[in-house]
Amino acid sequence: MDTRTIEIKNVHETDGDLYVLETDNDIPFSIQRIFYIQNVPANKKRGGHASKTSDFVYICLRGKVKVCIDNGIRQQFFLLEKANHALYLPKETWMEFYEFSEDALLLTLASEKYEENDYFNNYEEFVREKQ
């Protein structure tokens, strides 16, 4: 499955705004790990690697951030800035997040637990592997 955006179901009532994602229906995996990042300085980047086994879903819950996605053949650029938009990334996709706004809060859902050896950290090696 390719990189794609996911529209998150949301309900706006007088008692607040609710956003819901379910595995299988909205996310094509069962979530084994979540992590969130905040207070990233505007001149810093996050990511800069590719997982060999894990799919990811990214949601910028607050603020905004840009991301460059690379499958070894072509690059795509996305701006994440809405609590009702998620970005799905299959395994073996290089990603780099940049230009975080000061208030950005980026939530990540992962299909696998963390393994240090699971990551390509060298871009040339990653491209070689993919071709």
Next chain:
Amino acid sequence: MDTRTIEIKNVHETDGDLYVLETDNDIPFSIQRIFYIQNVPANKKRGGHASKTSDFVYICLRGKVKVCIDNGIRQQFFLLEKANHALYLPKETWMEFYEFSEDALLLTLASEKYEENDYFNNYEEFVREKQ
């Protein structure tokens, strides 16, 4: 397993603050559903029910909110206000969130998908069932 707080692993570096939770290690279930709530007016409440089958983990990623937990025998009160604290709730626990701060962003991780019939919505019926 009883209601309890979970300390979320966090890493603070010059490129931002990272918080991580994994199933089994930090959360005693595989996540089937996530939802998040924001813009809840200070005089409104959320929850006011109990799931028959789902465990939950709550994290207030931003701002603060209070919650009253009730297992049919005794009540507990918690203030959620830190991105590195989670509250674990087993199934069959009544919960009500209140006094949301204006900027509150409450993230919920659930062990089950949503089923309308899965919820006790009547407190007296819930207490009767638990005793």
